[in-house]
Every structure is written in structure tokens, then in C-alpha cells.
Amino acid sequence: xxxxxxxxxxVQARQRLQQGGANxxxxxxxxxVRRALQKLWAPVPWLLEAAIVIQLLLGDYAEAxxxxxxxxxxxxxxxxQEGRAQATLQALKSRLALVAPVKRDGKWMTVPAAExxxxxxxxxxxxxxxxxxxxxxxxxxxxxQSMLTGESVPTEAGVGAEAYAGALIRRGEAVGxxxxxxxxxxxxRTAELVRTAAVESSQQKTVLRVVRNLVLFNGSVTIAxxxxxxxxxxxxxEIVPLILVALLSSIPVALPSMFTLAAAVGARSLASHGVLxxxxxxxxxxxxxxxLCADKTGTLTRNELTVTxxxxxxxxxxxxxxxxxxLASSEGGQDPVDAAIRAAASRKTVADAPKLxxxxxxxxxxxxxxxxxxxxxxxxxxxxxxxxxxxxGLVSQRSPEAASIVDELEGKGFRVLAVxxxxxxxxxxxxxxxxxxxxxxxxxxxxAELERLGVRTIMVTGDARQTAxxxxxxxxxxxxxxxxxxxxxxxxxxxYAIFTGVLPQDKYLLVKALQSDGHNVGMCGxxxxxxxxxxQAQMGIAVSTATxxxxxxxxxxxxxxxxxxxxxxxxxxxxxxxxxxxxxxxxIVHKVAQVLFLAAGLVMTAHAVLTPTLMxxxxxxxxxxxxxxxxxxxxxxxxxxxxxxxxxxxAGIIMGAADLVFCVACLATGKFAxxxxxxxxxxxxxxxxxxxGQAVFYVARERQHLWSxxxxxxxxxxxxxxxxxxxxxxxxxxxMGPLPIAIVVGLLVAAIVxxxxxxxxxxxxxxxxxxx
Numbered sequence: 001x002x003x004x005x006x007x008x009x010x011v012q013a014r015q016r017l018q019q020g021g022a023n024x025x026x027x028x029x030x031x032x033v034r035r036a037l038q039k040l041w042a043p044v045p046w047l048l049e050a051a052i053v054i055q056l057l058l059g060d061y062a063e064a065x066x067x068x069x070x071x072x073x074x075x076x077x078x079x080x081q082e083g084r085a086q087a088t089l090q091a092l093k094s095r096l097a098l099v100a101p102v103k104r105d106g107k108w109m110t111v112p113a114a115e116x117x118x119x120x121x122x123x124x125x126x127x128x129x130x131x132x133x134x135x136x137x138x139x140x141x142x143x144x145q146s147m148l149t150g151e152s153v154p155t156e157a158g159v160g161a162e163a164y165a166g167a168l169i170r171r172g173e174a175v176g177x178x179x180x181x182x183x184x185x186x187x188x189r190t191a192e193l194v195r196t197a198a199v200e201s202s203q204q205k206t207v208l209r210v211v212r213n214l215v216l217f218n219g220s221v222t223i224a225x226x227x228x229x230x231x232x233x234x235x236x237x238e239i240v241p242l243i244l245v246a247l248l249s250s251i252p253v254a255l256p257s258m259f260t261l262a263a264a265v266g267a268r269s270l271a272s273h274g275v276l277x278x279x280x281x282x283x284x285x286x287x288x289x290x291x292l293c294a295d296k297t298g299t300l301t302r303n304e305l306t307v308t309x310x311x312x313x314x315x316x317x318x319x320x321x322x323x324x325x326x327l328a329s330s331e332g333g334q335d336p337v338d339a340a341i342r343a344a345a346s347r348k349t350v351a352d353a354p355k356l357x358x359x360x361x362x363x364x365x366x367x368x369x370x371x372x373x374x375x376x377x378x379x380x381x382x383x384x385x386x387x388x389x390x391x392x393g394l395v396s397q398r399s400p401e402a403a404s405i406v407d408e409l410e411g412k413g414f415r416v417l418a419v420x421x422x423x424x425x426x427x428x429x430x431x432x433x434x435x436x437x438x439x440x441x442x443x444x445x446x447x448a449e450l451e452r453l454g455v456r457t458i459m460v461t462g463d464a465r466q467t468a469x470x471x472x473x474x475x476x477x478x479x480x481x482x483x484x485x486x487x488x489x490x491x492x493x494x495x496y497a498i499f500t501g502v503l504p505q506d507k508y509l510l511v512k513a514l515q516s517d518g519h520n521v522g523m524c525g526x527x528x529x530x531x532x533x534x535x536q537a538q539m540g541i542a543v544s545t546a547t548x549x550x551x552x553x554x555x556x557x558x559x560x561x562x563x564x565x566x567x568x569x570x571x572x573x574x575x576x577x578x579x580x581x582x583x584x585x586x587x588i589v590h591k592v593a594q595v596l597f598l599a600a601g602l603v604m605t606a607h608a609v610l611t612p613t614l615m616x617x618x619x620x621x622x623x624x625x626x627x628x629x630x631x632x633x634x635x636x637x638x639x640x641x642x643x644x645x646x647x648x649x650x651a652g653i654i655m656g657a658a659d660l661v662f663c664v665a666c667l668a669t670g671k672f673a674x675x676x677x678x679x680x681x682x683x684x685x686x687x688x689x690x691x692x693g694q695a696v697f698y699v700a701r702e703r704q705h706l707w708s709x710x711x712x713x714x715x716x717x718x719x720x721x722x723x724x725x726x727x728x729x730x731x732x733x734x735x736m737g738p739l740p741i742a743i744v745v746g747l748l749v750a751a752i753v754x755x756x757x758x759x760x761x762x763x764x765x766x767x768x769x770x771x772x
Contacts (some may be wrong), residue, residue: 007103016117020119021604023116023181025133045071048251050057054244067479074255084572100131101611103175116418120178130167131187134176136160140364142171142335154336156364170630171335171362177634186503187528206259209645210584217653218250225599228724232606238658242608249594249613252587254623259284262630266576273519273568274560278358283556285538285578286573287641288520289455291494292566293511293533296461298526299477299543299563301437305336307344308414311405319348320742321431326421327356328371328385335362337417338369340435341385350492353378354383382424384683388432395427402429409434413470438466443475446563451476454639455522458497460507465500472498487513494519520640524566526550541566541571573638578703581648581771582629582639585700590622600664601685604671607678609685610761614736617729619684621722622693628718630700637772647769658761659696661756663688666747679725679737683730687744690726691751694719699758701771706759723748 008016030410040049041762048071052064094161097559100113103121113131116122122134123143140158145167154170157163165187225246229239257352263280270277277283297303312319326345331340354373358378362369368386375381384391388406392398401502402418409416414434420427447457457477461468472478479497487493487506493513502510507523511533514521523530523537526546531553534540542554544561551557558565619640667686670676676684730739766772 006456007106008117008119009105013104013115013117013120017115017120020117020184021112021182023185023227024114027350040071043686048253050247054240056245060682075571090272095451101125103186106335116178116181118178118582119179122176122178123638124163124169124174124176126169126171126173128169128692130163130165130169130176132165132178133162133180135162135179135189136174136176137255139174139196140172141169141174144168144170154583157732158364170312172364181616206584206643206645210255210588210649213645213649214252214588214591218246218591221595222246222250223600225602228599232435234606238608241612243600244612245608245610245615246595246598248612248619249598249610250591251619252584252591252623253619255584255587257624258583258627259629261627262576262579262583265579265630270556270565270569270572274558274563275565275569275572276557276559277555277556277569278552279555282539283553283569283573284576285520286522286569287577288635289539289570289573290459290640291519291524292450292455292522292524293460293507293514293537294457295507295525295527295530296459296463296471297437298545299524300443300459301439301471303437303526304662305340305415305435305437307340307433308436308438309409309435310344310431311409312431313399313402313429315428316430318431319350320353321419321433322348323350323353324383324421324430325385325417325433327354327373328359328369328383328419329368330359337415337435338362341433354381362386367514368394379423381421382427383421384419384427385418385419388416389729391420392429395420395429396422397428402432405432406572411466413467423709437471439474440563443561445477446566449567451569453567455570458493458499460499461502465498468498468500483505493517499701504529504532508536511536520564520642522570523562527552539569540571571636574641574711575634577641578637579629579632582632582634582697582701583626585771586626586629586697587623587653588653588661588695589696589700590689592653592656593663593692593696594689596656596660597663597667597685597689599668600660601681602666603680604664605678609667609682611682614682614686617735618689621725624691624696625718625722626693628712629697631714632712634701635709642769644769651765651769653747654765655696655699655758655761658758659692659754662750663691666750670743674743675739680739682735683736683739684743684747687726687730687739687747688734690722691747692754693754694723695751695758699755699762704765706755 001488025227038054052068052071056064074581099110100116101108102111102116103109104111108123113436116132121137122131124130126137130143130357136157136159138159141163142154143157143163144154144396144566151540156412157174162179165185175357180186180188182497203407222243226239226243229242234242240637260280263277263283266283267280269279270283294300307322310321312318312321315606322341322345326342329335329341351376354375357372357374359371360369370382370384370711373381373383384394388402392402403625406416406418409432414436418428421430421435422428450457459468459472459477469481477497480495481500482491482496483500485501485503487499487502487509492512493510494517499510501627505528507525511521511523515536515538521537522539522541523533524541524543525534526543528547528549534542534553534555539556540554541556541558542550543563544558545555546557556565558568579769598608598610601607662687667685698711701711701715702708727744729735730744731741732738
């Protein structure tokens with residue numbers, strides 16, 4: 001039960017504040033140290049940490065330090081990507097009023113907005129931000145709640161109407177009684193949705209599944225290695241290093257860093273095109289988007305009322321209708337309707353326009369504004385402007401033609417105003433003015449281009465169905481319309497193209513419903529009402545004119561006018577995906593081959609063909625130099641990308657088996673044909689794995705034949721460094737036994753031949769497993 005309009009006493013307010021809490025959004029900032037530690041608690045860090053422990057137990061302090069540096073490097077890259085949710089909440093809180101005029105103890109006073117409680121009587125004046133959810137008990141106002149409801153036009157609110165926290169008073173003055181504060185307001189519930197909205201990124205899922213598959217496969221091989229070593233029998237002092245090498249060879253150590261680096265390269269490219277990713281993970285998420293939910297007001301449209309159509313009545317023309325209407329419109333106020341009419345009138349010159357004498361602003365009680373003016377002949381006239389139903393009741397003679405024009409224009413989604421003028425006792429209908437929030441000039445092109453890229457656009461708006469359908473038709477969105485709220489839990493959202501009358505929670509639930517149906521969803525918006533959905537979507541996009549709330553909730557912010565940045569983000573995301581796919585496939589193939597090669601080498605020589613030192617060397621030179629693929633020259637995918645880890649793993653194992661055959665053949669030649677000793681065989685193993693790794697790399701980077709595109713210059717440079725460095729160390733016997741230069745050159749030629757053979761295997765696999 002709400003209290004009397006006289007307001008509360010100070011004692012009552014204090015009691016309610018203690019019971020209900022402050023009128024504020026909860027701050028849930030996570031301590032940076034805790035965020036940093038979380039980066040060390042994941043599958044790849046676990047494996048690296050286990051390797052460090054084993055190396056320390058073996059006394060290999062130098063190798064343990066190198067692996068520790070790799071661990072810290074991975075964690076540091078990921079740490080700086082986070083914190084966006086907190087920034088969003090800060091922006092939400094900045095939209096709330098800091099102070100509010102409230103009636104306490106029978107007197108008006110100003111108190112911090114955080115101290116408002118249900119039952120307080122607050123004053124709402126021009127330009128003020130509503131500090132809590134209120135119900136009006138006196139006066140009337142023009143209120144802009146687009147940031148919550150998505151309505152493109154401010155609405156008139158009188159006694160009994162509700163106004164929500166964060167809304168802006170455009171005109172008038174009223175007294176309202178607080179009905180909800182803090183998290184219980186519509187604004188507070190929006191903030192809570194933003195705080196809790198989250199979707200597991202493709203990066204997280206991909207890394208986890210790749211590591212899981214490699215651990216299951218290579219873990220089984222490692223156990224078999226240990227059992228075989230015990231059966232030989234091998235000394236425990238040799239078995240433990242063997243297990244350590246198998247563990248190190250199983251870890252795709254640079255995979256998380258590769259995701260980050262490739263996304264950073266993509267982000268830099270996007271920034272040069274006026275697209276700012278606020279989270280690196282959004283770059284590769286853009287690759288898989290197959291549905292874009294686009295807010296209407298301020299996103300597909302300009303969120304700017306303009307005069308679209310002027311229909312003059314007989315004896316008037318467009319210029320005179322606008323001139324009369326501008327006299328009955330406030331100058332310099334915050335009413336967007338009046339501003340649009342005055343702007344349109346200023347573009348048409350009327351030599352004999354009346355001179356303004358008096359002006360009476362819009363009065364919600366009579367639903368019209370009016371003015372008096374003096375004609376060129378000195379006669380005084382009255383001008384009225386407002387809803388057609390009101391103005392038609394004031395004219396001396398109604399026009400059936402005007403009524404039919406109003407029905408026609410309203411049927412097209414326009415807001416229609418009537419203008420009448422003449423002697424005070426004999427007003428004549430001068431004409432009709434239709435206003436609309438027109439689509440952006442590039443909205444239709446965006447929808448069409450996304451369609452060609454395999455991305456379907458769905459309009460989501462708080463506006464009325466009629467208006468939404470008109471805009472949707474203009475920009476090229478067609479399909480079924482859902483026009484009721486709340487959205488049911490069993491709604492098949494993918495069956496609809498337009499959602500109207502939705503609130504922030506509905507947009508958020510719509511995104512979740514589409515995700516639960518297996519879609520990767522992009523959300524494009526501009527207001528606080530879009531923030532929860534922007535946070536929940538795989539790719540949240542805020543346009544350049546968006547509020548700070550929307551920009552901080554979004555993963556991608558368009559910094560230049562227009563919507564072309566959305567297409568740019570999708571294409572760059574798909575380019576980034578192809579680069580990461582190359583590295584991931586290369587990692588699977590190489591890690592599978594390495595572990596199996598260890599097993600084959602143990603069977604062939606009864607010794608470990610790799611030492612922990614050599615394994616760490618290959619990790620540093622191979623895995624991290626291979627990250628140069630983050631800048632490789634690749635073609636973006638023509639359709640949305642999906643991580644098919646199962647298929648990728650199958651392809652990786654089969655290609656790894658082919659790689660294994662090559663490596664075993666090289667080792668067998670060294671062992672049985674050349675009679676190399678154990679130390680030299682270990683060197684031969686390193687060189688073979690490095691050269692075959694490069695062959696796999698160049699085969700994996702192309703979805704077609706390996707010669708179909710020119711590699712990026714950094715990729716070529718890294719390959720030259722890797723091959724040259726390992727060859728130099730091997731030939732000179734540095735960190736390993738010396739290997740004759742003729743054998744090194746022979747292995748390089750063999751690896752080149754192997755690359756072309758593996759390329760044929762790859763094409764068959766990619767076609768069968770739909771890897772593109």
C-alpha cells in the first residue's frame with residue numbers, strides 16, 4: 001500500500017532504507033588477483049604445471065623455468081581481456097540520477113538518489129533523470145523511456161502512469177510516488193541481467209575439447225609407454241623422463257595464446273575500419289554468427305524523428321502547412337516532434353508567413369499546442385496543432401478526405417499530426433504532417449549483404465507492430481511477426497523475423513532461446529534496454545550513436561556512422577577463424593604424431609628418442625613460431641563457421657598417422673641403414689619432427705591444394721627461422737649430438753615430398769568430414 005502524496009517522514013524513510021536497502025545497483029567487481037589466478041586454473045595450465053613439478057623433481061631447473069615462462073605468458077595474454085561486465089554496470093549506474101527532490105516531513109528537500117525508498121514523493125522536472133520507478137500522482141510530463149522500452153517517440157504521461165528509473169523528462173513537471181527502488185526497478189532488473197548474462201565462448205569450448213581429446217588419446221599412449229618401459233625393463237631414471245617427454249609432447253601449449261594473438265591481429269584490422277572490439281574473443285565469435293538480432297530504434301533507424309510526408313488541404317501548400325505548424329511548435333525545447341517540424345519548415349521559405357504573437361505549449365489535458373499570429377494583411381489568426389481527432393473537432397467543417405489520408409498514413413506506421421488555422425471562431429484544416437523515424441541509409445544493404453554471407457537478420461523492437469512492419473519491409477526483413485510479451489519458454493524463435501513490443505528481459509530471453517536452438521547469435525543495439533541481450537549474445541554490437549551502457553555491454557563497438565562495420569566484423573571473424581583452424585589442426589596432427597613416434601622409437605631402439613631438453617626446445621621453436629599463422633594470408637569463409645572438433649580430431653589423427661609413417665621411416669633409415677648411435681638418433685628425431693611439422697603446417701593452412709595461395713610473409717619468415725635454427729644446432733652438435741649436413745638436407749627434401757603426399761590425404765579428409 002503506497003502512502004499519502006504528502007510524502008514520508010525522515011524516520012519512516014530511514015526505517016524503509018534499512019529494510020529495503022539503498023536505491024543502487026550492486027557492485028560485484030572481482031579482485032584482479034583472483035582473476036589472474038583463475039588464468040592458471042584450466043586444462044592447458046594444469047598440464048604445464050604438472051610438467052613443471054616433474055622437472056623440478058628431476059632437477060631440470062632450466063627446463064622448468066622455460067615451461068613456467070610459457071605458462072605465465074599464456075595467463076598474461078588472457079588476463080587483460082576481462083572486466084567488461086563491471087564496466088557495463090558502471091555505465092548503467094551512471095545513467096541513474098545522483099540526487100532527487102523529495103518531500104520529507106512535509107517539506108521539499110534534495111537527497112542522494114540512493115536514499116530514496118518506496119512511498120517517497122519525488123518531483124519530476126524538465127531535463128531530470130527519473131531516480132526510481134514512480135507512479136505519477138500530480139501533473140503531466142513528456143517522458144523519454146527509449147533506453148528501456150525501445151520506443152522511438154517520447155510518450156505523454158499523466159496521473160496514474162508509471163515512469164521508470166533512468167528515463168528522461170522531456171517536458172512538463174509532475175509529482176510521483178516511488179513504487180520500486182534499486183534492483184527491484186525495471187532498470188535494476190536490467191542491470192542484474194547484464195551482470196549475470198554470459199555465454200561460454202567458442203574459444204573456451206574449443207581449447208577444452210582439443211585438450212581433452214589429446215589427453216585421452218596421448219594419455220593412453222603415455223601409459224602404454226610407461227608399461228612397456230617397465231616390461232623391457234628400463235631403469236626408473238629413464239622411464240620418468242620418458243613420461244615427462246610424452247606429457248610435454250601432448251600439450252598444445254600455445255593454443256590459448258594463438259586464439260588471443262589471432263584475435264588481436266583481427267582486432268587491429270577491425271580498428272582500422274572503424275570497428276572497435278572491446279573483447280578479443282568477440283573477433284573469433286563473429287565467424288560463427290548465423291543470426292543477427294537487430295534493434296530497430298537507433299540501430300536500423302536513425303532514432304531521429306523527421307517529417308516524412310506533408311498533405312496540404314485545398315487552399316494550402318506544403319510550405320504554408322509547415323510554416324503554420326512551426327509557429328505552434330516550441331523553439332529550443334526537448335520535444336522531438338516540435339524540433340522535427342521546425343527543422344522541416346526551415347528548409348522551405350514562405351514570404352508571407354504569419355508573424356508569431358503568442359505561443360501556448362502542448363497541453364496533455366487538451367492534447368494540442370496553439371499559437372496566435374498576424375498575417376501579412378494585419379489580420380490575427382489562431383493556429384492549432386495536435387492529434388487529428390482533437391484538431392478535427394475544432395474546425396468549422398470536417399473533411400472526409402483528411403480522415404481517409406490519416407488512415408492511410410497511420411497504416412504505414414507514421415505518426416500523424418493535424419494543423420488548423422484561421423480566425424479563432426472559424427478554423428480551417430490546413431493540412432496533415434506525418435512523422436517517422438526513418439531507416440538508416442545503409443540498413444537495407446546490411447541486411448542483403450548478411451543474407452549473402454549466410455546470416456539471417458531478425459528485428460527486435462519495443463515499438464508497435466505496425467511501425468515495426470513498415471521499417472522491416474523497407475530494409476528487406478520479411479517473415480512471421482511475434483507481437484506479444486512475455487515470450488513463452490517453448491517459443492521457436494527461429495521461426496519469426498520480427499519481434500515487437502519487447503522489453504529488455506524479452507530481448508535477453510530471445511537471444512538465449514535462439515542459442516538453445518543451436519544458433520550463434522549476434523545482437524546489435526544502441527540503448528540500455530539492449531544491454532542484457534548484448535552481453536548474452538556471442539557477438540554484441542553497439543552502433544556509434546549508442547549509449548555508454550550499450551557500448552560497455554557490447555563486445556564490438558562501431559566507432560563510425562553506419563552499419564557497414566557489422567559485415568566487416570563478420571568477414572574478419574571468419575578470416576581469424578581460418579587462421580586459428582590452421583594452428584589447431586597442425587597442433588592435433590603434430591601432437592598425435594609426436595607421442596606415437598616416441599612409442600615407435602622406444603620399440604625400435606629400446607631408448608627414449610627424445611630428451612626433456614630437446615622437447616622443450618621444440619615447444620619453444622615450433623609451437624610459438626607457428627603462431628605466425630595469426631597473420632597468414634587466408635580467405636574468409638563464405639558461410640558461418642562452426643567448430644567441428646570431432647571431425648577435426650579424426651582428420652588430425654589420420655593425418656598424424658601419415659606423419660608418423662614418414663617419421664618412423666626416417667628413424668628406421670637412420671637406425672638400420674646408417675647405423676647411427678642413440679645420441680645421433682635423438683638429433684635425427686628432432687630434425688625429422690621439425691621438418692615434418694613444417695610440412696604439416698603448410699598443408700593444414702590451405703583448405704584446397706597447399707599451393708592455392710601465397711603464405712603470409714611472417715609465416716614464411718618463422719619457417720625459415722625454425723628450419724635454420726634446428727639445422728644449425730643439429731649440424732654443430734649444440735644441445736644435441738651432431739648430425740651430418742647431408743642427412744639434414746636429405747630430411748628436408750624428404751619432408752617437401754611428404755608435404756605433397758599429405759596434401760592429397762588432406763583433400764580427401766576435408767571433403768569427407770566437411771572441414772572448411
